[in-house]
Amino acid sequence: WEAVQTGTGNSQYSGRVTIGTSLSGSTYQLNDTTRGSHKTYNLNRGSSGTGTLFTDADDTWGTGAASDAQTAGVDAHFGAQVTWDFYKNVLGRNGIRNNGVAAYSRVHYGNSYVNAFWQDSCFCMTYGDGAGNAKPLTSIDVAGHEMSHGVTSNTAGLNYSGESGGLNEATSDIFGTAVEFYAANSSDVGDYLIGEKIDINGNGTPLRYMDKPSKDGASRDSWSSTIGSIDVHYSSGPANHFFYLLSEGSGSKTINGVTYNSSTSNGSTVTGIGRDKAVKIWYKALTEYMTSTTNYKGARTATLNAAAALYGSGSTEYNTVNAAWAGVNVTA
Numbered sequence: 001w002e003a004v005q006t007g008t009g010n011s012q013y014s015g016r017v018t019i020g021t022s023l024s025g026s027t028y029q030l031n032d033t034t035r036g037s038h039k040t041y042n043l044n045r046g047s048s049g050t051g052t053l054f055t056d057a058d059d060t061w062g063t064g065a066a067s068d069a070q071t072a073g074v075d076a077h078f079g080a081q082v083t084w085d086f087y088k089n090v091l092g093r094n095g096i097r098n099n100g101v102a103a104y105s106r107v108h109y110g111n112s113y114v115n116a117f118w119q120d121s122c123f124c125m126t127y128g129d130g131a132g133n134a135k136p137l138t139s140i141d142v143a144g145h146e147m148s149h150g151v152t153s154n155t156a157g158l159n160y161s162g163e164s165g166g167l168n169e170a171t172s173d174i175f176g177t178a179v180e181f182y183a184a185n186s187s188d189v190g191d192y193l194i195g196e197k198i199d200i201n202g203n204g205t206p207l208r209y210m211d212k213p214s215k216d217g218a219s220r221d222s223w224s225s226t227i228g229s230i231d232v233h234y235s236s237g238p239a240n241h242f243f244y245l246l247s248e249g250s251g252s253k254t255i256n257g258v259t260y261n262s263s264t265s266n267g268s269t270v271t272g273i274g275r276d277k278a279v280k281i282w283y284k285a286l287t288e289y290m291t292s293t294t295n296y297k298g299a300r301t302a303t304l305n306a307a308a309a310l311y312g313s314g315s316t317e318y319n320t321v322n323a324a325w326a327g328v329n330v331t332a
């Protein structure tokens with residue numbers, strides 16, 4: 001028998017947070033029974049199995065420093081919690097499979113591992129500790145990105161190669177970013193950058209930019225006929241750019257202290273409809289209109305169908321979806 005608790009976590013990336021825990025006997029556990037029983041495990045540098053469930057004597061977890069083993073557990077557990085709440089409260093989705101059952105998280109994977117990943121096989125997500133300048137991969141946008149791979153697998157099932165692979169990756173960047181904005185936490189205010197807190201490049205730059213994807217040196221800003229032949233983390237660029245244009249519009253804009261500059265491939269000006277509507281359109285497109293083989297042209301149709309269903313054909317929202325796709329060179 002486990003009693004529902006709310007513990008205090010000292011996270012590395014989100015300050016002091018309240019996390020869902022359980023009390024089993026006299027031991028607290030990172031087991032959030034209020035969100036489908038999400039558990040967070042310490043692999044302690046192993047690379048298989050589940051390692052050990054995080055436990056604690058006083059329900060105060062981590063120090064905020066990566067040197068404390070619990071800290072990564074706090075960030076991963078909090079990221080899963082915020083992701084659960086985002087899907088439930090914003091999109092009406094009850095967990096990754098929409099069945100009320102949680103995934104689980106594993107941290108401290110391997111040695112100096114600079115990545116994080118979702119696996120359908122275990123229905124779990126895993127985080128490395130980083131290496132050199134690269135910090136632990138447990139930031140909120142990364143957590144939201146990884147769990148959203150599970151949502152994509154259980155809905156459209158976008159194949160992880162070619163254009164559908166780019167759309168799969170973009171879906172994770174879009175919802176990872178939406179989760180980060182949703183985490184109305186004082187030290188995590190949200191941005192259109194991916195993995196900015198990890199410092200994976202060692203020079204303070206993020207992994208990816210949604211306003212102008214080519215800033216990473218590899219992603220594409222707009223669609224071209226060869227896009228399906230590049231890595232899915234770069235062919236995601238046009239869809240990430242579409243999402244930014246749809247949400248915020250073209251031009252220069254400062255949000256939460258970050259200045260973005262987004263331009264369209266056709267020179268047009270796009271006025272954004274706001275992130276909340278853009279998120280709802282992408283989610284409806286993903287869950288009702290996209291399939292495993294949807295390509296960029298199909299994503300345009302899917303999001304137009306979603307906008308028509310939500311806001312009406314010919315609505316401002318519908319017309320902005322059309323304009324934002326045209327701005328990344330995806331047309332009828």
Ligand code: ASN
Nearest residue numbers: 115116117118145146149
């Ligand atoms: N972190 C990467 C991702 O979620 C792992 C991978 O390449 N699949 O995209």
Ligand code: ZN
Nearest residue numbers: 145149169172
């Ligand atoms: Zn991914």
Ligand code: CA
Nearest residue numbers: 141193194195
């Ligand atoms: Ca971010």
